[in-house]
Amino acid sequence: MGDPNVLVQQATALKNEGRYEEAEQLLKQAIRVNPYHAEAHHQLGLVYCFTGLFDESIQELEASVRLNPExxxxxxxxxxxxxxxxxxxxxxxxxxxxxxxxxxxxxxxxxxxxxx
Structure with missing residues (x-):
């Protein structure tokens, strides 16, 4: 399934290029591998925000903060x-x-x- 850190890194680059659908898929894959990966939830929350999925965005950003309060x-x-x-x-x-x-x-x- 892949290293979640690498998946998040690749997804973040895709997100920054505006390739949100591809980024979303990689981030979901990273979360399947490691549901406790705070940065995967953070980046997925941003992807959802940028694509107008605000409820999902809040849910993912809240998960990220719960997993990494710092x-x-x-x-x-x-x-x-x-x-x-x-x-x-x-x-x-x-x-x-x-x-x-x-x-x-x-x-x-x-x-x-x-x-x-």
Whole structure:
């Protein structure tokens, strides 16, 4: 089935090229190999967000944060997705957590002002 780290790396490159369907397939394969691969869930959440599958995006980004609570980037992406969908309390909570872990995070600092 393949090394999940390699699959995620390949899928991320495909995602960055806008080849979302191919990226999705590789990420699902990585998750089948290792359901606890936080970055696979993170990247799949981004693919879903970019393709308008917002419920699925939230589900995957939340899974990524559960599996790797230390990931500032996954939390930030979750916060921004929440904000985009109008889930303000959830967005604020995640942005505050990002800033607790990384007080100089420019993206979080830029967005938290909307929730004060």
């Amino acid at each position: 990931s500032v980037q996954a939390r930030l992406d979750l916060a921004l997705t929440y904000a985009m969908l109008g889930y303000e309390p959830e967005a604020k909570r995640e942005l505050e957590e990002v800033l607790r872990r990384d007080p100089t995070n420019e993206m979080a600092l830029r967005h938290i002002v909307y929730f004060k």
